[in-house]
Amino acid sequence: MTELIQVKLIPMEEEDRNQFILDNQEAFRYGALEEFGVRDEHFEDGEEIISRQTIEECMDRKGAEIYRIVLQEEKVGGVILQINTETKHNELMIFFVIPAEHSKGIGQAAWKAIEQLHPETKVWETCTPYFEKRNIHFYVNRCGFHIVEFFHPKHPDPNSPEEFLEGDAEDSEMFRFEKVMKI
Numbered sequence: 001m002t003e004l005i006q007v008k009l010i011p012m013e014e015e016d017r018n019q020f021i022l023d024n025q026e027a028f029r030y031g032a033l034e035e036f037g038v039r040d041e042h043f044e045d046g047e048e049i050i051s052r053q054t055i056e057e058c059m060d061r062k063g064a065e066i067y068r069i070v071l072q073e074e075k076v077g078g079v080i081l082q083i084n085t086e087t088k089h090n091e092l093m094i095f096f097v098i099p100a101e102h103s104k105g106i107g108q109a110a111w112k113a114i115e116q117l118h119p120e121t122k123v124w125e126t127c128t129p130y131f132e133k134r135n136i137h138f139y140v141n142r143c144g145f146h147i148v149e150f151f152h153p154k155h156p157d158p159n160s161p162e163e164f165l166e167g168d169a170e171d172s173e174m175f176r177f178e179k180v181m182k183i
Contacts, residue, residue: 007109009067009117012078016068020078021055027077027096050094058082058093069097069110076101077110083118090118092126111143121181127157130173145177 012020028049058080059066069077077097083090092114097106115121126145128135130152139145151157151174 005071005105005109007076007106007113008070009079009110009113010070012066012068016075017059019075020066020068021052023075023098024055024078024094024096025050025052027098030099055080055094061093064093069106071101071106076106079110079114081114081118088120088122090121090124092124095126107138108142115181120183122183123181124179125176127151127174127176130175136175139177143179145179147175148178149176150174151176 025048058064061082063083063085065081065083067079067081068075069079075098078094079092079096080094081090082093095107095110097110115124124145126139128139130150136147140147149155153173157174157176
């Protein structure tokens with residue numbers, strides 16, 4: 001087995017907020033284009049796979065922790081965590097590695113750093129779109145999550161942003177994952 005690379009989780013600085021959002025959108029756009037190709041021109045009209053509003057809502061939630069993933073002093077990704085100090089059931093709301101840095105072990109190293117940052121966590125939860133095979137592989141095979149629920153038009157996520165509930169059927173198809181920690 002190859003040695004895990006070392007990354008740092010650095011709290012996002014407010015002046016980096018806009019670039020964090022743009023980097024996140026680039027990573028999500030890349031995933032969708034990898035899966036579907038350019039099927040229409042909505043990408044060129046400035047629309048994104050994940051909206052600025054959704055990202056900012058995650059950033060601005062009470063209990064949110066926002067970090068840049070840093071490798072050798074370069075920002076290579078980001079993460080937004082929702083930490084519940086009472087229940088210790090925490091959420092990985094947004095997690096991304098910039099596309100130029102994919103397949104280098106950065107995501108797995110970052111996940112290990114997140115676990116070390118919050119050893120009190122009893123359960124981690126996250127979601128990803130059904131089409132993101134790369135993410136599904138990562139969460140299940142690399143990080144130890146389990147798929148526990150599938151959201152779709154007949155079984156919608158009650159916590160999903162309105163933009164997903166009102167969008168295409170494909171937009172609302174998501175897997176929910178959990179990782180129960182050994183404490």
